[in-house]
Amino acid sequence: MTKRTSAKYKIDRRMGQNIWGRPKSPVNRREYGPGQHGQRRKGKVSDFGLQLRAKQKLKGYYGDLTEKQFKRIFVEAERVRGDTGENLIGLLERRLDAVVYRAKFVPTIFAARQFVNHGHVTVNGQRVNIPSYRVKEGDVVEVRGKSKQLVSVLEAVGLAERDVPDYIDADHSKMTATFVRTPALGDVPYAVQMEPNLVIEYYAQN
Structure with a gap:
């Protein structure tokens, strides 16, 4: 790891x-910080x-x-x-890994980075494996060929814990996502x- x-x-x-x-967040079970001093009383920040x-x-x-x-x-x-x-x-939000995460092609932002790194997505038909790649308005991000059938992808699409925001137009039947516009803070x-x-x-x- x-x-x-x-x-x-x-x-x-x-x-x-x-x-x-996320439902599995450790904060749901214990609200104190990690490590041996995590339970100390918090002072004024x-x-x-x-x-x-x-x-x-x-x-x-x-x-x-x-x-x-x-x-x-x-x-x-x-x-x-x-x-x-x-x-x-x-x-x-214009980072490619963020768009892949928002489109619900993967369950976490960490998985999105790995997914892009491993070459599973294209932007406007061109393979891109750089998570920090900056998507422009109107760009179409698509999960490549056989990657569309990956169990992790199919499970992520079905996750009920979050929705696709309206600045991304996702089509999960085709595994494509169009970056419609750059969001403001209140849109995210x-x-x-x-x-x-x-x-x-x-x-x-x-």
Whole structure:
């Protein structure tokens, strides 16, 4: 088991929230953090602590991106005209692994990264195996040939715990998903509240 794969079981507990809204989240059983000191009484969290947690939560949600990856996306969001927080969410949702996850071709964002890495999807008919590939409005993502019959794919499509958001037009009979538009923060079906404004404050001070 890779370090990143094992990390997904700790992210929820570290945040103290079921950030993906999954029934099997360890937070559903125990709300304290991981490790031998996880049950210590929590003190008041500083402004820096709140900002750091907001960044870790958003970074962790998209497959526990590395700090370098996440900072690069944030810097780009700052450069684009408009609200930086909204831009940040839009750029994260345009990642190919995020679109594959939103379309319900896989059960988790971690599975989405692996699914793309292994060459199971195409974008506009061209095979793409880079999870960070940025999808554009109107792009069609499709599960390739025999991959459409994978048990994991068929099970993911049937999951009742989440729906496909309206900025993605998914056709599960053909295993295709069209990225209709870049979503705003309020359009994204996060299971918990995300606070990109605190992420902006974090990077402004660090």
